[in-house]
Amino acid sequence: MKRKLSVLSTLLLTIFFYNCGPSIKVTDTWKAPDINNVKGDKILVIARMDDMASRQLFEQEISSALKEAGMDATASYIAYxxxxxxxxxxxxxxxxxxxxxxxxxxxxxxxxxxxxxKTEINTQESGGYVSGGYYPGFYGGYGRFGGYYGSFYSPYGMGGTYVPSSQRTYESDIYKLETVVYDLSRDDNKQLVAVVASKITDPDSAAGIAKPYAKKVLAQFTK
Incomplete structure (x- = not known):
């Protein structure tokens, strides 16, 4: 009986630690009512990241996702x-x-x-914790592409039997990403057409995160 309990406890811990692995959560979204007008545009995809490898991965996956949805998208590392x-x-x-x-x-x-x-110190007890989103739901200051593009840059690269309750303290690396879409043909303060803010927890690498991130972003734009 003790052996069965030990095996079950090990299995539960394995599931617990697996569920605490890398995750991507969309924390906030906004899109203009006429965003569909952009779908026929030629779109330049830019990822502002310190290292070229991360930039290429994110631009490649986002442009690929847009192309699969029938849009004309090009990664900036290819264009420029x-x-x-x-x-x-x-x-x-x-x-x-x-x-x-x-x-x-x-x-x-x-x-x-x-x-x-940032790094968060978390204490998890019998089932975990819930962490809220970071990003406020107001995008009034984002209207002009030039203002955002010129002033903001990223200074980052990129777990019928009773089981006793337990508590675990651990660190998580939290990355806050944002993808914004601008229509350059519009007036300066009306160019913003979409925003997706996301939280990525404990990413293994840019290679493991770029593709699922691109799919989540595209889902927000097209749904």
Whole structure:
């Protein structure tokens, strides 16, 4: 009997630790009523991340997801391989970039940034904890692509038998990502057409997260 209890406890702990692995949670979304108008646009996909490998992975997966949905999307590392996208730039540089994007036929931009990274200390007892979203539901200051693109950059790379209750304290790495879509053909303060804010907990690597993240983002845009 003791052996059966031991085996069961081990199994439950295995399931518990598995469920505490990497997860992607959409914490907030918004999209314009006429977002479908962007679906026919030529879209430039940008991921503002410190290391080129993470940038390429996220841009590749997001552009692939958009293409599978019938949209014309191109990763910025392919379109502009010599351009560093993850740095603060002044207004003049922003205008130069926008003029370049438009002259190359891009009518919309899907921009992904890592907004924050932090470590949480969690205590979990018999079934876990619930952590709320980070992002407020107001996007009034995001209206113009140039304002967001020029000022914000990402400073991050990227678990009928009684079982006694137990408590576990552990650390989790929390990444807060945001993908915003702008229609460059609209007036400056009306260019924002979609926002998806997400929380990624304990990612193993960019390679393991980029594809499911892209699918979650696309689901929010198209549903």
């Amino acid at each position: 391989p010599n351009t560093t996208v993850n740095k603060k730039i002044n207004d003049a540089e922003v205008k130069e970039h926008i003029v370049k994007f438009k002259s190359d036929g891009y009518q919309a931009v899907a921009l992904t940034v890592v907004k924050d990274v």
